[in-house]
Amino acid sequence: MSGLKVNFNKSKVFGVGAPSLEVSNWSAPLGCEPSSFPFTYLGIPVGENMNLKKSWRPIIEKFNSKLSSWKAKSLSFDGRVTLAKAVLGNLPTFFMSIFKVPMGVIDTLEKIRRKFIWSKEYNKKSICWIGWEKITAPQKVGGIGLGSIQSLNISLLAKWLWRLQSDSSELWAKVICCVHNLEGRNWSCFASSTSKGVWNNITKIRSMMAKVNIDPKEIVSWNSDRRCWVSEFVIDNTFSVKLFRERLELAGHIVCDGPFNWNKMIPFKILCFTWRAKQGRIPSAIELQSRGITIPSTVCGACKQEEETSDHMLITCQSARTVMNEILNWCEIRCDNFNSVRYMLLFLSRWSKCKKKEKPA
Template sequence: MKSLHLSFSRVVDAGMFKGIRLSNSLSLSHLFYADDALIIGEWSNDNLRSIINVIKCFHLVSGLQINIHKSQLLGVGVPRVDVETAASSIGCSIMNDQFCYLGVMVGENMSRHKAWADVVLKLRSRLSKWKSKTLSIGGRLTLLKSVLGVSPLYCMSIFKAPRGILKEMESIRNNFFIGADSLDKKITWVAWNNVLASKKNGGLGVSSFYALNRAMLLKWVWRFVSEDGSLWSRVIQAVYGSHIGSHSVHMASTWSSIMREVQLLKSKGFDFMSLCSKRVGDGSNTRFWLDVWKGDSPFCDVFPRIFALEQDKQMTVANKMAAHVSASFRRPVRGGIEQQQLSDLVTCMDSVSLNSMIGGCSISGDGSLQLKENS
């Protein structure tokens, strides 16, 4: 797969294959994971021919051949006739607008209950192989935590599950815990909320699906703030912008639904973003102007007049600290507000020192514990 990746990269660099350009610096052409290959590009006959030629050359060199009959072609915004003609010439089948990639549904509206039908069915299918009445309460609790508790986590780590779905899955776990069948009515001796409570609060320490879903979605925000330079982070920046505070929550997208959770928590008095602090480290992974790494706001907002003079808006802290602050300005700083902001910035930078650690992101205080309990 590494060789196939290098082959596609060289074809893209040579201009023989045009990927999807998201920004001036980011273009998507292919995604590889294990033995799965996803090729993304503009719809054109030249692109289709380039794909076939690269696959053929890869087969001749390595002896490995992609099964065309198991491959599928998807045209977004392309007439059905053109897709059928292209698929027939290649010898592959046509992919539906909603498809499964690496176990996750793509193109499906995950805010609808029917989109989670397979997840709920998988949870129920686990119970069909067990006889809950023959198990002790300790055995049911162990299976509840180790199997039923983690079964739907893969989808819940990416999509916001509807409240009705979460309630249904909690009901399935509750019935299994008390040893009741799906059609039986049995007395519940312990409230399910007490079962979900932590052990130090008198509960059994079973994780709530609602809390897990929200916590795993917020973890993507934490990863984005950490600015690890990964591909998905650069895609989010290209689509929504580099400053997370300006990301839209009104779009019908997965990232917007995650940002809505952040806004919802903030409206209830829990500011998740205030707990995320940037670790500068050696400054190589932190942007000087655009990241919040010193103070409560990025320097582009605190010092807007001298930020307008900056030639490299994406400059890192390490590169900025290597020379004088004004070395990369397009012209000398003038008097008045510009001079005052420069003086304030220089004074602010006097207390900054870098170390050899790699930068990242951390959650300050007891935010993670408070998030779990409040959820």
């Protein structure tokens, strides 16, 4: 015997379908406190209807507290993006790995993130310089790689579909198979259509995956040759949520601006500014005027000759061109004058890959 004893002072008695008076009568002899559903166990709500938005209020409140307006004021754009990534990666994952998040909750959380990234003051309307699709899109297709909350939720839940088949001897898997009558049925059947509950909501992610042409067989399928369960997202016998999320994000985002080289040797702050400048989404006079901001004049304040656009400020303005030529000469790079940020980045990308870089004689 281990010698462990039940601490009745810390225990509670619950009744399923029993009146509160009967629960109180049962708890009195044991010296326990009577309680009722829903309750929280190890941070997870038990008996709560997680399809309702009000059940997700703790997560929404934590999001608001972590992504607060005073932090937005003290951080630059790249700092706000980094913090938004960190909050998404830590706060809600425990909940999202068990429950399918309602779309109303996802929209609310995305709104909080969007307002935090673009607005320095919570109650003031601000300019959203770039579409949210490009902010959440993977870096491989030209986005900034913030990632969507919905893709994270689907990826975390997809792991359970793999574990149901690969860990079929576990107690929880046996309970699921028994409740949903899965014994002897086709391996692709994960839940009974007539049953309700958490597991049934988890299996609904298959319809969401179908929208981006992801077959459930990619998550788990039976290999008759090897007589085992296989998956395209398993590394060292462990389902990789990161790999599946990358697949989901790449399938769900198409960015027409082309890829962007997110070089880790360059500070993230510089990369973010360059990424925005490539798309012409920095606060130049022309861009501000097009968004309804009153500007005394759209003419460049440095050269007094052309209108102030992103490309003019950074590339074609005589002052900017002088600085650019000095830098190119110092780096011994020989090239024609650039006419846009996009062309400059394209040239530098090709030049860096050349085996024999052209230098002045």
